[in-house]
Amino acid sequence: MSTSQPHTPKMTARNVHVHYGTTHAIDDVDLDLHSDEVTALIGPSGCGKSTFLRCLNRMNDSVAGCRVTGKITLDGVDVYEPKIDVVQLRARVGMVFQKPNPFPKSIYDNVAYGPRIHGLADSRTDLDEIVATSLDKAGLWDEVKDRLEQPGTALSGGQQQRLCIARAIAVNPEVILMDEPCSALDPIATARVEALIEELKGRYAIAIVTHSMQQAARISQKTAFFHLGVLVEHGDTTQIFTSPQDDRTRDYITGRFG
Numbered sequence: 001m002s003t004s005q006p007h008t009p010k011m012t013a014r015n016v017h018v019h020y021g022t023t024h025a026i027d028d029v030d031l032d033l034h035s036d037e038v039t040a041l042i043g044p045s046g047c048g049k050s051t052f053l054r055c056l057n058r059m060n061d062s063v064a065g066c067r068v069t070g071k072i073t074l075d076g077v078d079v080y081e082p083k084i085d086v087v088q089l090r091a092r093v094g095m096v097f098q099k100p101n102p103f104p105k106s107i108y109d110n111v112a113y114g115p116r117i118h119g120l121a122d123s124r125t126d127l128d129e130i131v132a133t134s135l136d137k138a139g140l141w142d143e144v145k146d147r148l149e150q151p152g153t154a155l156s157g158g159q160q161q162r163l164c165i166a167r168a169i170a171v172n173p174e175v176i177l178m179d180e181p182c183s184a185l186d187p188i189a190t191a192r193v194e195a196l197i198e199e200l201k202g203r204y205a206i207a208i209v210t211h212s213m214q215q216a217a218r219i220s221q222k223t224a225f226f227h228l229g230v231l232v233e234h235g236d237t238t239q240i241f242t243s244p245q246d247d248r249t250r251d252y253i254t255g256r257f258g
């Protein structure tokens with residue numbers, strides 16, 4: 001659960017640069033993520049949105065040739081310090097991907113997997129409770145409660161994405177990173193996931209990469225516009241969409257490029 005004061009950022013990024021070999025993918029980015037807030041990361045293809053998102057829970061660690069410099073903190077602690085346990089970090093800073101990726105296991109075991117490896121349940125009853133609560137928070141419980149032993153992969157795409165969100169929630173994250181979570185979903189499933197993000201924002205700091213300006217405007221309180229690896233502009237979503245300060249932001253949100 002959040003330990004930050006409301007005005008204290010949950011996560012901070014300062015002077016963050018990312019290189020893939022000789023490609024400078026992120027160039028001196030500063031950004032804060034706050035609890036109780038959704039931050040949308042927008043910008044044209046290849047501008048570095050996913051790269052930046054993946055730095056926040058060190059998903060880039062395993063990418064060959066990727067080098068991250070600068071400082072990223074969670075509750076004031078540098079997440080790149082050698083003492084940081086990356087498995088614990090990724091439980092605190094969970095991730096939901098573009099394509100729903102349930103494990104080839106039952107619905108129950110998909111959600112129970114994290115709590116089991118992190119020792120969060122003392123008994124089967126505890127585990128049952130965590131699974132039920134997580135599925136409920138993810139808005140999926142009523143649809144699956146009578147078929148928890150069926151494979152997660154047998155659900156619809158939208159249900160699978162909500163299962164992946166339940167899986168992230170099950171280990172009590174403080175931050176949830178979402179990389180285009182609705183791009184593989186139809187409009188109805190998208191609306192359900194957006195409604196879920198709206199409900200979840202009271203409990204977690206959420207950062208979401210999206211190509212949809214409408215989605216960013218609907219679900220986020222803060223918007224960060226990236227271009228060629230640079231964070232061009234960041235602020236209240238309403239301000240970014242109604243009175244952007246930079247011509248590049250204005251051109252992008254009005255559809256002149258991207």
Ligand SMILES: Nc1ncnc2c1ncn2[C@@H]1O[C@H](COP(=O)(O)OP(=O)(O)OP(=O)(O)O)[C@@H](O)[C@H]1O
Pocket residue numbers: 020023025043044045046047048049050051052063
């Ligand atoms: N694994 C990788 N190896 C080498 N270069 C990479 C790798 N991943 C991304 N890049 C490069 O880093 C830059 C930023 O890519 P990134 O995927 O972060 O952009 P993006 O804004 O998320 O794009 P999109 O909206 O198309 O998903 C691009 O130039 C891309 O080619």
